[in-house]
Amino acid sequence: MTQGGDMTSAAPHPAAAAPHPYTAHTSPAAAPHPHTAPTPPDVTIAIAPHAAPVADVPRRMFGSFVEHLGRCVYGGIYEPDHPTADEDGFRGDVLALTRELGVTCVRYPGGNFVSNYNWEDGTGPREQRPVRRDLAWHTTEPNLVGIDDFHRWSRKAGTEIMLAVNLGTRGLKAALEELEYVNGTPGTALADRRVANGIPEPMDIRMWCIGNEMDGPWQVGHMTPEEYASAVDKVAHAMKLAESGLELVACGSSSAHMPTFGTWERTVLTRAYDNLDFVSCHAYYYERGARSLQDYLACAEDMRGFIATVAASADAAREANHGTKDIALSFDEWGVWYSDVWNRQEAEWKAAAAEGLHHEPWPFAPHLLEDIYSAADAVVEGSLMITLLKHCDRVRSASRAQLVNVIAPIMAEPDGGPAWRQTVFYPFAEAAHHARGLAWAPAIDSPKVATETWGEVDALDAVVTWDERTRSGLLLAVNRDVTAAHGVTVDLAGLPAAGGDGVRVARAVVLHDDDPHRQNTADAPETVVPRELPVSTDGAGLCFDLPAVAWAAVEFTI
Numbered sequence: 001m002t003q004g005g006d007m008t009s010a011a012p013h014p015a016a017a018a019p020h021p022y023t024a025h026t027s028p029a030a031a032p033h034p035h036t037a038p039t040p041p042d043v044t045i046a047i048a049p050h051a052a053p054v055a056d057v058p059r060r061m062f063g064s065f066v067e068h069l070g071r072c073v074y075g076g077i078y079e080p081d082h083p084t085a086d087e088d089g090f091r092g093d094v095l096a097l098t099r100e101l102g103v104t105c106v107r108y109p110g111g112n113f114v115s116n117y118n119w120e121d122g123t124g125p126r127e128q129r130p131v132r133r134d135l136a137w138h139t140t141e142p143n144l145v146g147i148d149d150f151h152r153w154s155r156k157a158g159t160e161i162m163l164a165v166n167l168g169t170r171g172l173k174a175a176l177e178e179l180e181y182v183n184g185t186p187g188t189a190l191a192d193r194r195v196a197n198g199i200p201e202p203m204d205i206r207m208w209c210i211g212n213e214m215d216g217p218w219q220v221g222h223m224t225p226e227e228y229a230s231a232v233d234k235v236a237h238a239m240k241l242a243e244s245g246l247e248l249v250a251c252g253s254s255s256a257h258m259p260t261f262g263t264w265e266r267t268v269l270t271r272a273y274d275n276l277d278f279v280s281c282h283a284y285y286y287e288r289g290a291r292s293l294q295d296y297l298a299c300a301e302d303m304r305g306f307i308a309t310v311a312a313s314a315d316a317a318r319e320a321n322h323g324t325k326d327i328a329l330s331f332d333e334w335g336v337w338y339s340d341v342w343n344r345q346e347a348e349w350k351a352a353a354a355e356g357l358h359h360e361p362w363p364f365a366p367h368l369l370e371d372i373y374s375a376a377d378a379v380v381e382g383s384l385m386i387t388l389l390k391h392c393d394r395v396r397s398a399s400r401a402q403l404v405n406v407i408a409p410i411m412a413e414p415d416g417g418p419a420w421r422q423t424v425f426y427p428f429a430e431a432a433h434h435a436r437g438l439a440w441a442p443a444i445d446s447p448k449v450a451t452e453t454w455g456e457v458d459a460l461d462a463v464v465t466w467d468e469r470t471r472s473g474l475l476l477a478v479n480r481d482v483t484a485a486h487g488v489t490v491d492l493a494g495l496p497a498a499g500g501d502g503v504r505v506a507r508a509v510v511l512h513d514d515d516p517h518r519q520n521t522a523d524a525p526e527t528v529v530p531r532e533l534p535v536s537t538d539g540a541g542l543c544f545d546l547p548a549v550a551w552a553a554v555e556f557t558i
Contacts, residue, residue: 039545041487043460044445045477047494053438054390057465060207060397061388062432063162064103065333066150067111069137069406070368076404076412077153078145083416089144090153093419097410098157098403101425102432105160107209107332107399108150112136114212115168115220119178122146124197133362135220138349140362147182148194151203160207162249162332162399165235167211167228168221172235175210179242207247207397209280209332210235213254215264225264229271236275249278249330249397252310256283256302262309269317269327278330278397281310284337284407285380293516294451297380297480297549300387300461301454303334307387311394328396334384335400336377336424337407342369369406373422375528375549376516382427382551383478389431389463390441400428413522420525426511427476430530430553434474437467440495449481459486460546466495472506473497475554479546482516490542490554497558502539504557509533512550 066072077098080089109117116135121143123129129143147163154161163182165175177190182203184191191202213219214228223231228251236248250268253261265279283306287296307329314327381400388395404410409425412418442464448456462477473495479486492503509530520527533552535544546552 039485039487041489041543042447043486043488044491045442045460045462045464045475045488046445046491047440047442047464049494051440051494053440053466055393055439057389057392057435057437057439058396060105060160061392061395061435062102062428063105063107063332063397063399064098064101064403065107065111065399065401066109066403067406068109068113068117068134068141068145069111069402070370071365071405071412071414072402072408073145074142074365075414076406076408078149079412079414081416086156088149088152090156091412091419094404094410094412095153095156097419097421097425098159101409101429103157103159103403104432105162105207105397105399106154106157106403107162107164109146110136110164110212112212112219114164114166117166118170119147119166119174119181122150123148123181123193137368138362139366140364142364147178147203148197148199151182151199161203161205162207162209162397163205164209164212167214167231167235168219171231172238175235176238176242179208179239183243206245207249207278208239209249209251209330211251213282214251215258215260216254225260225267229268232268233272233275236272240275247277248275249280249332250276252279252281254282256306256309262313265310265313266316269314270320273317273321273323273327276327278328279310279314280333281306281329281331281395282333283331284333284335284339284401285384286336286338286340287376288340292452293376294449294480294482295453297376297383297482298449298451298454298457299380300383301451301457303384303387304391307331307391307395326394329394330397330399331388331395332397332399333401334388334398335407336371336373336380337369337401338371341371370411371407372519372521373424374517374519375423375511375513378423378427378511378528379478379480379516379549379551381424382476382511383461383480385427385431386461386463386476386478389435389439389465389476392439411522417522420522421520423511423520423528426530427551427553430509431474431476434472434553434555435465435476436470436472436474437465440464440466447481447484447486459484460488462490464492464495466497468496471497471557473556473558475542475552475556477546477552477554479548479550481548483548485545485547487545488543492541492556492558495558502558503537503541505535505537505542506555506557508535508544508552508554510546510550510552512547516549
């Protein structure tokens with residue numbers, strides 16, 4: 001997670017539980033949205049006959065991120081005094097919402113936090129674990145939760161773990177020892193330590209991030225491209241010697257605004273190509289005032305350019321190594337983050353901290369980065385998910401950052417309070433539970449909207465997935481137009497199943513509010529929820545109206 005920077009840039013776990021059967025959360029407020037009159041059709045979304053799909057939809061596309069930051073861990077996933085807490089101290093209400101969200105893979109434990117973290121501190125009996133200072137967020141870390149505990153949480157949540165290692169203050173030796181601890185067969189010192197700590201079987205963690213945002217000057221131990229290329233090459237090589245089936249993620253640029261964006265990826269991937277499988281991408285977005293709402297709604301154009309730039313750098317590294325494999329993209333931090341608020345808070349803290357030496361205790365689990373999201377934020381996140389799915393040939397993993405309390409779809413109230421869904425919960429959950437099989441990037445004929453940043457862009461964007469096994473499909477669409485509703489016609493003739501008994505709508509919902517800045521809150525958590533979307537069919541396609549600033553999902557069968 002980029003700290004203090006401009007962030008407007010840019011296979012299931014073997015023990016995973018069955019996914020929670022997500023349906024749109026309903027309430028008396030979730031009646032069908034009123035329409036005064038049908039909107040004349042002016043948008044066509046079509047999959048042409050013989051059109052090729054983008055790729056299969058990877059299950060890791062629906063990942064999330066848990067960092068020791070603010071109340072994400074303490075007061076988020078872990079609160080032993082909460083009425084719903086289980087025997088391990090995990091909040092049952094948060095676990096239930098995590099399963100409902102459909103998260104498949106969780107990146108842990110950072111983020112900036114990992115660059116000054118000793119993984120050993122979070123193992124063994126809690127009463128014997130050391131209390132440390134976290135330099136990333138200037139808080140006190142009691143190490144009540146570590147890899148042992150997070151492994152147990154992930155089993156309950158039904159998620160895979162993507163584990164990050166410290167390349168800031170540590171490196172090769174610590175990474176190899178952590179690998180032996182979590183994945184080693186009993187009979188060696190570190191594997192036996194895990195067994196003694198109550199986990200007899202290897203954790204079988206396959207995907208590892210080698211550091212975090214090492215290009216950033218806010219990062220403990222940050223490096224030049226050449227320094228990091230050398231370090232990641234050595235660590236990746238050694239980890240693959242220990243366990244060749246690992247999938248290793250190199251740090252990419254921490255945002256598209258970094259001065260080395262693109263060249264960082266080319267330098268790192270060219271040097272360490274042989275032992276790397278992924279390169280990370282990080283991008284956050286937020287609205288910069290009322291006049292920029294139209295640009296904000298179109299910020300997926302930035303993500304599309306980000307993906308193209310990193311993919312080109314990865315391809316250049318492949319060619320330089322005369323290789324045959326493609327380095328995949330792990331978009332392991334994405335979402336809406338009002339980082340301008342954090343930047344102001346950080347600037348105030350730095351100004352105060354500069355006034356002499358300080359001896360006051362650093363806070364424990366403070367309220368940090370607890371953004372409350374609007375209807376417009378949900379539409380943007382729905383648009384970003386569409387973009388990721390339309391590029392799933394290269395983006396093979398993604399982590400919506402973060403999971404609980406910290407810029408999160410799930411909020412957990414303290415002092416025995418409830419957990420509740422933010423507006424951005426719904427577009428993610430719909431895709432996570434129903435985007436299956438193959439993804440298609442349809443041809444879109446749409447009116448344009450004018451943006452200051454990207455010029456004219458399509459008002460509508462969409463993606464289609466089709467699962468031949470269940471013979472079910474999903475259309476995800478957004479109307480990015482601030483002012484106008486649009487009538488949409490969808491032609492699905494190019495799908496492999498077309499021509500059977502015709503298209504039938506299983507379920508259709510829309511997320512929209514006449515005030516795009518309306519939010520859910522702890523006191524009113526069902527203010528902005530998906531509503532029924534009226535959809536008609538003609539046997540071969542779909543027709544519906546999409547209001548201004550809206551996200552929609554249509555589940556269908558053929």
